Amino acid sequence: MKPSFEWVRVKAVERLADKTYLLGYERPDSARSAAPGQFCMISPPEGKSSFFLPRPFSYFRTDGRARVDILFRTFGKATRLMASLRPGERIGEFGPLGNSFTMPGRAEHAILLGGGIGLPPMAMLAGRLAGAGVARIDLIYGELEGARVVKLAATLPENVRLHVATEDGVVGHRGRVTEIFAPMFAKCDRPPAVYACGPNPMMAAVASMITPEAVEFYQASCEQYMACGRGICQGCVIPVWNGDETVYMRCCTEGPVFNGFEVAWTHV
Amino acid sequence: MKPSFEWVRVKAVERLADKTYLLGYERPDSARSAAPGQFCMISPPEGKSSFFLPRPFSYFRTDGRARVDILFRTFGKATRLMASLRPGERIGEFGPLGNSFTMPGRAEHAILLGGGIGLPPMAMLAGRLAGAGVARIDLIYGELEGARVVKLAATLPENVRLHVATEDGVVGHRGRVTEIFAPMFAKCDRPPAVYACGPNPMMAAVASMITPEAVEFYQASCEQYMACGRGICQGCVIPVWNGDETVYMRCCTEGPVFNGFEVAWTHV
Amino acid sequence: MDPRLKVRALGLEFQNPVLVASGTFGYGDEYYDVMPFSELGALVTKTITREVRKGNPPPRIVETDSGMLNSIGLANVGLEKFLAEKLPWIAEHAGAARVIVNVAGFSVEEFIEVASVAGGAAGVDALEVNLGCPNVKAGYVHFGADPDSVRQVVSGVRAQVDVPLIAKLTPNVTDIAALAGAAVEAGADALSLINTIPGMKIDVERRKPTIAMGFGGLSGPAVRPVGVACVYKVYQQMVSMDHPVPIVGIGGICSAEHALEYIMAGASLVQVGTASFVHPQAARQVIEGLAEWCEQHGVKNISELVGAAHKV
Amino acid sequence: MDPRLKVRALGLEFQNPVLVASGTFGYGDEYYDVMPFSELGALVTKTITREVRKGNPPPRIVETDSGMLNSIGLANVGLEKFLAEKLPWIAEHAGAARVIVNVAGFSVEEFIEVASVAGGAAGVDALEVNLGCPNVKAGYVHFGADPDSVRQVVSGVRAQVDVPLIAKLTPNVTDIAALAGAAVEAGADALSLINTIPGMKIDVERRKPTIAMGFGGLSGPAVRPVGVACVYKVYQQMVSMDHPVPIVGIGGICSAEHALEYIMAGASLVQVGTASFVHPQAARQVIEGLAEWCEQHGVKNISELVGAAHKV
């Protein structure tokens, strides 16, 4: 499905947790074709915003027919405006954009790490993996504060095991996602497929805890400031190792999903 | 009452005619003290607009206690955003600003001309004149198109005689306000007080149809781009005759109400 | 093809006066399915240098009020790959649109080399010379900063190429009209203005510039008044010259009204840049809006409006 | 009086580093009941010239994207009336705020005359010299455009006045660092930057510039990246000089975060301009926001942050 631009009407904006919202709208083109890891650029209602460039958001959930949900957290102008949208207001959606996660070939065990607002693509991926019959799916979800934890249990397929870590210890394990990941990984008999989306230090830490031999693959979904979302402005590059040198890959086009062993984490 | 700035909540936005809206909010300071001809600067809800400077609007109606109504027409960014405001949203009001109309000394006959969106201060003035016991009050209200005519009859005091002119002839007299004014003025026994607010050519035309001797006074409420609304930026000047020369008077401070014989209409 | 929008300039016919700006539409391919450049007056390609360039480290862009900063570092595929892989595709898909190749070098020699090769390639209708490129030999001051280096680059390139030559000027100078005069005297067939304005945003939490390189180039609606002023000023300068050349207006154009501002200030053609990021079909909207405006205002051909704001 | 915001610069103590910019706060009187300037670091008055000036014909201002254009034409009450009617009121109401008088002339002689009279008046803590004023003798090019005239004005004024002298530079030059260097060598005690950037908006229905004079000066959030870049660049230049002077950062400051951008880029003081039109208490919000930021970030004195973005 080629990406396209469309003005769509907001169906619902719902507060799910502290600073965390769900934005729902209908766009059949995206709902039918968006794959986990892909994202879209959201533009503000015309003439009603002091921000300017569209902003990238991962698809969080689609019903396969028309409905699309975005899960977002408020940071600055765009996300604050999004939180104040009301049903019926128009936003622009340009998508689906970027590459997507690879399904595991051996279909046995997938470990997903979602840090903070890295959760949305992980949640969508968990659903797809379950649908694809992956035997064991562990979704490790971390937040700084318990108040920000999105209650996911009801929306995930039954066989997805959800592990929550918060640094303030209010919900789940007190500490970081990597503290849940380490012992889990140690107990794996066969190489699991590992996926991560979250702050760079988290994704770098995961890379340092595993080796290419010990996993089927390690895919990391990266973030970078974006303008065009379409490979044109060259604004969103991520440094990726190519031998001893780094090359720049466009997060919006060659990414957002990269081989987590290849991203030059020290350079991002 | 010194002007002050306050964030207030929108109570209602109501469409009254084509491109013409009423914006209601509560602000006791303004409602108690605003005099006909005075205006306020309206700022957009924080972070929610692509425009920047506040915009000047005349007071249209106040209940003397808390409620303020602004009557406005959509032109560009600000007025379009204002039309889309919903109850509960916050706007900034800085006011009351500027000078106001003089009450007639002899209290016999006042003729008010409101052209297009020059109506609001005229409507407010008509109410005050009635309250002050002026014997005869003629409000001549003109619009280009009948579709834009605001139905005022119910809101005006009984003894205000409303005359409507539209250039498309759909409502009232087909033609301009000056065509109603001319015969009315010709029939005056005693010098009436004349007030006008509208497009510059209209106000200039009125000036050319009367003489200082034939009226008690002629007061014209002018418009100019404004930034500060408070006499500081010097941005809003109106050229006023001072002998053979013009001097610049600030519309926001020395105005918006000027002696209609003194404004250098050929220079505005 | 609305005849009211047809424009002759640079000895070429343009189906409409709306181009897309260098660096904001790539090589025409990525946006093609969303916004085919064949609908445009012309595609202006991303600046090409002799060597392939990796560009600057990220972050390279950041939003500012009504604008954005970029410091891409002229990342591009290099002349060879451009000619082999990009240009043929462009030529094949251009339809009625013109193809303008934007070139730069880090020395006068490199400028001449890149321009003469690109200017001689099949399918290239004109060159745009990016004078905002830093001159490595002259301490990284950009070529556009002084009349002498403008003259050297433009006359050097002019001597080697036959296609029309557009000099793209930067506004970051004390007297843009003097530079415009120098470019025209040296043989430029048209002037593009403006390129971006140096700017910086600081991330106060990290206590350093948001963009890795520190400075970036400001573009978008924020700079439109600056671009319009430059075009107006240079148009006045052109009127005083023996052989005035057309102006290509650039900077913050998002709508037909913005394009008209530039045209009335003196631009014969306009370029849409940053706006394509905000809405991929921005250039189409400008074209449609111009046609509608001409219709509503009884304008037979858009050229009638060029410089209209100068008449008293 | 938050001790964290207390700043020493120009040999003076400022209760906080937030000033209001010339031309955007009048003579302090009109806004006094809404926003008393006694709360500020300093009031910078509207530019004063020798003669009273009527200013330019209207329209004088228009909004642009995230900014505004103005062409007021230095309308002011003139030196005599300023000293007789405005300054005494200002001095009486200043409280702990400093009073900085902005001066200009249309010739070097006029500059010196106005500055020496104003600089000698009671209640004046410092002068800010507006180098954006056009030099009538040199064909209306503004004084700030070349290092020589900057030197002439600054050293001429310096020789006549004892109070600290701030040179206000314009960004509309090829190399602002060179001009900064010239001003400091000529004796400036501080540098204010930036003044407005030339711009134009065209009213496409009327087919002429919206502002009566054509060009106007662009200010507001749109220009903030340009101002921050200028301060950053000039701070680098200062570091390389024997006697570096403090910088006053100006351009698009509406919030504490914006002020911090300038401070981290190298400004010791900042000025709030256009933002006061948007919200009359903008300067107070900046002051409060800075105090809060220092509190949250354990900053003992705001001066610690000056130039912070330059450290690696």
Ligand SMILES: Cc1cc2nc3c(=O)[nH]c(=O)nc-3n(C[C@H](O)[C@H](O)[C@H](O)COP(=O)(O)OP(=O)(O)OC[C@H]3O[C@@H](n4cnc5c(N)ncnc54)[C@H](O)[C@@H]3O)c2cc1C
């Ligand atoms: C591929 C991708 C997928 C994303 N998916 C999600 C998601 O599902 N949910 C979610 O809440 N957020 C997601 N983000 C992050 C989201 O784009 C930013 O939170 C948002 O752009 C912030 O905009 P703002 O105006 O609110 O904040 P701003 O005031 O603009 O900035 C706040 C912070 O957001 C980041 N940011 C700002 N602009 C951009 C930009 N153009 N591109 C990338 N990052 C930016 C910066 O780190 C900045 O410091 C994703 C980002 C990318 C690149």
Ligand SMILES: Cc1cc2nc3c(=O)[nH]c(=O)nc-3n(C[C@H](O)[C@H](O)[C@H](O)COP(=O)(O)OP(=O)(O)OC[C@H]3O[C@@H](n4cnc5c(N)ncnc54)[C@H](O)[C@@H]3O)c2cc1C
């Ligand atoms: C004292 C005064 C009282 C006013 N009272 C009313 C009123 O009661 N009801 C009403 O509908 N309108 C009133 N106006 C006009 C109103 O201010 C403009 O319609 C409004 O500013 C347009 O803003 P915009 O963003 O929608 O349009 P823009 O896109 O900004 O411009 C549309 C047109 O509005 C005018 N305008 C724009 N900005 C300003 C400004 N800062 N100051 C003055 N005029 C401007 C210009 O003529 C411009 O061409 C009044 C103006 C003044 C000066």
Ligand SMILES: Cc1cc2nc3c(=O)[nH]c(=O)nc-3n(C[C@H](O)[C@H](O)[C@H](O)COP(=O)(O)O)c2cc1C
């Ligand atoms: C991301 C980006 C990359 C750019 N790259 C180039 C370039 O390679 N060569 C060039 O001449 N101009 C380049 N420009 C400048 C634009 O062509 C244009 O002159 C400028 O952005 C102003 O127009 P706008 O405001 O419409 O974007 C670039 C601009 C942006 C935003």
Ligand SMILES: Cc1cc2nc3c(=O)[nH]c(=O)nc-3n(C[C@H](O)[C@H](O)[C@H](O)COP(=O)(O)O)c2cc1C
């Ligand atoms: C309406 C207006 C009038 C101004 N008048 C003067 C002036 O008289 N002297 C001066 O040095 N600067 C003047 N300026 C420039 C400001 O002092 C300031 O340098 C500029 O506006 C940038 O800051 P800002 O973006 O915060 O407004 C004026 C600016 C505006 C908007």
Ligand code: FES
């Ligand atoms: S966002 Fe433009 S290339 Fe990726």
Ligand code: FES
């Ligand atoms: S609007 Fe600023 S002086 Fe009138």
